[in-house]
Amino acid sequence: MQSNPKFIGIDTQYPTADGKRLTRLHLDGAASPLASAKALETICKLLPHYSNTHSYVHSSAQVSTKALEWAHQTVLKFVGADEKKYASVFSGAGTTAAINRVARGLHHARPERNIVLVSSMEHHANDLPHRQFGNQVIYLPLEGQGATSGTIDLSQLTQLCQQHADEINYIAVSSVSNVSGISNPIKTICQIAHKYDILVLIDAAQSVAHGPTELDHLNADFLVFSGHKVYTPMAPGVLIAKRKLLKNLSGQDLGGGSVSRVSFYDFELSDDETTREESGTPNIVGAIALAAVLHELMHYSLDGLSGLNAIKAKENALMLDLIDGLESINELTIYGDPELPRTGALAINHSQIDHGLLAAILNDYFAIAVRNECFCAHPYVSSLLKEELWQLDLSNIAEEQQESFINRKRGMVRVSLSLYNTPSDVIRLVDAIKRISSELDYYTQHYQADNDGVYSHVEYQLEWQKELGLDV
Numbered sequence: 001m002q003s004n005p006k007f008i009g010i011d012t013q014y015p016t017a018d019g020k021r022l023t024r025l026h027l028d029g030a031a032s033p034l035a036s037a038k039a040l041e042t043i044c045k046l047l048p049h050y051s052n053t054h055s056y057v058h059s060s061a062q063v064s065t066k067a068l069e070w071a072h073q074t075v076l077k078f079v080g081a082d083e084k085k086y087a088s089v090f091s092g093a094g095t096t097a098a099i100n101r102v103a104r105g106l107h108h109a110r111p112e113r114n115i116v117l118v119s120s121m122e123h124h125a126n127d128l129p130h131r132q133f134g135n136q137v138i139y140l141p142l143e144g145q146g147a148t149s150g151t152i153d154l155s156q157l158t159q160l161c162q163q164h165a166d167e168i169n170y171i172a173v174s175s176v177s178n179v180s181g182i183s184n185p186i187k188t189i190c191q192i193a194h195k196y197d198i199l200v201l202i203d204a205a206q207s208v209a210h211g212p213t214e215l216d217h218l219n220a221d222f223l224v225f226s227g228h229k230v231y232t233p234m235a236p237g238v239l240i241a242k243r244k245l246l247k248n249l250s251g252q253d254l255g256g257g258s259v260s261r262v263s264f265y266d267f268e269l270s271d272d273e274t275t276r277e278e279s280g281t282p283n284i285v286g287a288i289a290l291a292a293v294l295h296e297l298m299h300y301s302l303d304g305l306s307g308l309n310a311i312k313a314k315e316n317a318l319m320l321d322l323i324d325g326l327e328s329i330n331e332l333t334i335y336g337d338p339e340l341p342r343t344g345a346l347a348i349n350h351s352q353i354d355h356g357l358l359a360a361i362l363n364d365y366f367a368i369a370v371r372n373e374c375f376c377a378h379p380y381v382s383s384l385l386k387e388e389l390w391q392l393d394l395s396n397i398a399e400e401q402q403e404s405f406i407n408r409k410r411g412m413v414r415v416s417l418s419l420y421n422t423p424s425d426v427i428r429l430v431d432a433i434k435r436i437s438s439e440l441d442y443y444t445q446h447y448q449a450d451n452d453g454v455y456s457h458v459e460y461q462l463e464w465q466k467e468l469g470l471d472v
């Protein structure tokens with residue numbers, strides 16, 4: 001019987017600006033959640049056997065090679081992908097590398113189709129790679145307007161697909177937004193796209209850790225995520241692709257490991273879809289650690305539920321607590337359509353203080369870690385903030401200070417929930433924001449902002465070297 005995951009850093013403490021020492025509350029899992037103890041344990045067990053892969057001769061090479069094969073199978077199982085239909089590839093440091101690989105490959109594979117549809121809520125990683133290769137990117141509008149906008153507008157998507165049927169290469173869309181936590185209707189998007197021979201790339205960086213993926217059912221062509229978003233900081237990125245498509249994607253990195261035959265005149269790539277994609281020495285240790293963590297998550301159990309369904313039920317309940325708690329604070333705005341459920345994260349602003357100041361006070365006085373600014377999703381954040389920014393009253397602000405004033409307002413605070421968070425964490429956050437709201441002057445008087453809107457405490461500064469025991 002396997003026990004539920006434990007996380008490294010759950011008890012980490014930091015000094016606060018008012019002279020206390022508090023256990024840090026990590027509400028920044030959408031950037032990177034804490035590491036699973038299973039990842040570290042697996043690495044420690046693996047390292048005494050450590051050896052390069054691509055060999056079955058000596059015992060250590062057998063361990064590495066077979067464990068890496070198991071890691072490939074495990075990621076497929078984790079996302080509900082049939083091994084006959086889909087292949088998994090470990091690539092680079094995260095989702096970014098995998099998306100660049102698909103963008104490059106699809107451009108080479110279908111050069112006659114140079115339009116890419118990209119949703120208007122994407123992380124830059126699922127936007128900028130598609131702007132290359134002479135592509136014309138058309139941004140998919142969202143339902144609703146501005147601060148309360150929702151998911152991709154399916155009727156506009158259908159219209160665009162009909163209008164440009166033979167020109168659209170693929171649609172790039174995230175399953176869950178890294179800003180608002182809003183989910184897109186992936187299965188329907190795939191059904192619409194496939195009618196027109198348009199392929200679909202899913203950025204699942206923000207969804208895979210929070211519930212079952214069921215890729216077979218979604219029938220997406222490509223799905224990508226980062227190992228570090230699933231409690232394994234040292235892991236590679238993951239690309240899962242339909243085998244028949246992966247084989248047609250030229251433009252991969254070339255080198256050893258991916259080829260079956262090489263002469264001075266030509267070479268042949270391996271027949272195996274995974275092998276041909278993984279030139280060079282893969283991140284063996286990270287991939288195996290990731291698979292061990294995914295295996296552990298698939299065996300998670302709670303209240304009679306198991307695996308990712310149990311995780312989803314637990315996190316959904318916590319998200320509802322979080323929304324209730326934040327809605328009880330009049331000064332807060334929660335961005336995105338209020339009717340839509342949220343997965344993993346949501347973004348807020350406080351009417352009395354800038355996002356940078358709220359995030360800094362939460363950290364410095366309450367040891368609560370949240371993220372602020374635009375979360376590498378500038379166009380989406382700007383569109384959620386559009387009315388607010390337009391309505392800013394600049395009449396009393398000197399012209400030379402107006403830009404930095406606007407910079408301080410351009411952003412949000414993101415609160416994200418992970419498997420290690422509990423109802424008492426939500427209470428701690430809500431109480432802290434209430435306290436800040438009722439004693440604004442006490443907290444804000446110690447801060448100054450730079451031109452980019454970054455606030456810092458005038459006296460308090462964390463000594464990071466001391467935290468790491470480094471003499472530098």
Ligand SMILES: Cc1ncc(COP(=O)(O)O)c(C=O)c1O
Pocket residue numbers: 030031093094095096097123125126174176177178203205206226228
């Ligand atoms: C939705 C989404 N896509 C892509 C990325 C980029 O991931 P990585 O930095 O691991 O490549 C992130 C990271 O925050 C993300 O949230």
